[in-house]
Amino acid sequence: xxxxxxxxxxRYRCYVSDNPAVTAQLEGSVRTLSYIIAGRxxxxxxxxxxxxxxxxxxxxxxDGILRKGLCGAHLVPLSQHRLMTxxxxxxxxxxxxxxxxxxxxxESGRWIVIILIxxxxxxxxxxxxxxxxxxxxxxxxxxxxxxxxxxxxRVETSKEAGSAAVESNTFTGLRSHRVVRALQHTPxxxxxxxxxxxxxxxxxxxxxxxxxxxxxxxxxxxESLYIVRPLVHLLSLGIWGxxxxxxxxxxxVLDVTSLGLMNDxxxxxxxxxxxxxxxxxLLLYYLxxxxxxxxxxxxxxxxxxxxxxxxxxxxxxxxxPLMGYxxxxxxxxxxxxx
Numbered sequence: 001x002x003x004x005x006x007x008x009x010x011r012y013r014c015y016v017s018d019n020p021a022v023t024a025q026l027e028g029s030v031r032t033l034s035y036i037i038a039g040r041x042x043x044x045x046x047x048x049x050x051x052x053x054x055x056x057x058x059x060x061x062x063d064g065i066l067r068k069g070l071c072g073a074h075l076v077p078l079s080q081h082r083l084m085t086x087x088x089x090x091x092x093x094x095x096x097x098x099x100x101x102x103x104x105x106x107e108s109g110r111w112i113v114i115i116l117i118x119x120x121x122x123x124x125x126x127x128x129x130x131x132x133x134x135x136x137x138x139x140x141x142x143x144x145x146x147x148x149x150x151x152x153x154r155v156e157t158s159k160e161a162g163s164a165a166v167e168s169n170t171f172t173g174l175r176s177h178r179v180v181r182a183l184q185h186t187p188x189x190x191x192x193x194x195x196x197x198x199x200x201x202x203x204x205x206x207x208x209x210x211x212x213x214x215x216x217x218x219x220x221x222x223e224s225l226y227i228v229r230p231l232v233h234l235l236s237l238g239i240w241g242x243x244x245x246x247x248x249x250x251x252x253v254l255d256v257t258s259l260g261l262m263n264d265x266x267x268x269x270x271x272x273x274x275x276x277x278x279x280x281x282l283l284l285y286y287l288x289x290x291x292x293x294x295x296x297x298x299x300x301x302x303x304x305x306x307x308x309x310x311x312x313x314x315x316x317x318x319x320x321p322l323m324g325y326x327x328x329x330x331x332x333x334x335x336x337x338x
Contacts (some may be wrong), residue, residue: 016065023062030055038325045328046103049096060085063145080132084141087124087183090117091140097170114333117231123267125227129220135212136223136262136272143271213268222261227281230255233337243291251337255279289336301326 017021033051037044064085076084094117102110128134129139215223229251236247259280265273287297302323309319329335 013065016062017069020066021064027055027059030058043103046096046099047101052066053093053096057089058091059144060088060142063142066145077132080128080134081129083124083132084134087121087128088122088140088142090124094338095332096242097143098332098334108180118234118338122227122231126224129223129227133212135215136219136268136275138271139278152196177285186304213272217262218261219263219278221257225254225258225261229258230337245291248286248289248292252283253282287338288330293330298330 015325030051032047032056038048051144097113098110101113124139128137129212134141165292212299232254233247235249236244240246252278259276268276286292288301305326307324308318309323
């Protein structure tokens with residue numbers, strides 16, 4: 001049984017490596033299915049979120065297979081990569097775990113799961129920050145692989161590599177002096193091209209784990225504030241209640257302070273700058289978070305969606321389902337507070 005399972009896994013890895021386009025279509029189909037399911041029948045929101053989480057986990061699995069084909073080794077320590085993988089899985093599953101627990105165990109079970117998930121995420125991120133010096137951490141920690149860019153970069157790299165790589169990966173005929181690829185260096189099908197094979201540079205690939213920049217003491221404090229902010233918010237909810245403004249204000253102050261303490265953004269890598277831009281954009285979520293949403297935003301947002309659906313042709317197909325789903329979305333903690 002174990003041997004058959006290993007053989008099946010090996011065949012799947014080979015299939016993903018040889019058919020990345022078909023694999024991407026499968027991932028997209030699973031994700032589209034999650035949108036189709038939502039709101040169709042009872043318990044559809046939980047099932048939709050399960051399918052959506054499964055699509056993210058499928059992308060993570062397939063990206064891992066393709067990364068090994070691109071580089072053959074992790075550019076971070078294996079133990080760090082495992083922590084990043086578990087943290088990524090947790091972030092992909094957190095919404096479904098919250099919704100599923102609320103369905104089975106009620107509100108008390110839901111809040112227990114929320115606290116445990118946020119605590120686990122904070123511990124993992126603190127380990128990555130101070131033990132492995134991972135710097136500014138993206139969400140999720142393992143970002144999806146830009147497969148199209150990887151393939152084009154592989155071709156460009158193979159055209160520009162030096163002659164030493166040619167000698168190590170090719171065979172030269174004794175009489176014809178024709179250079180051909182050595183059999184042992186034949187790459188996966190989707191990486192093959194008709195030019196002379198060259199050595200690829202793994203360290204320049206986007207989407208692969210890269211050594212982060214070193215954070216100053218002030219920037220480490222900023223990243224720490226960002227990591228512990230969910231725990232502080234949950235603690236303040238327990239002290240003052242969900243209807244109080246104090247948790248909302250405390251969380252907002254921590255987010256703004258964390259962004260304000262980041263110093264030299266220009267010296268950061270593109271991936272880290274993109275993460276800071278994402279965090280800045282997420283400040284808009286405070287408009288959708290209670291109690292601000294309940295007292296100010298809800299009526300205005302629903303009015304805007306109603307006007308768009310009634311007076312702008314075509315937008316009703318999007319605005320009306322959004323009006324129905326917005327109350328469900330707003331009540332899910334990991335949608336707007338995670």
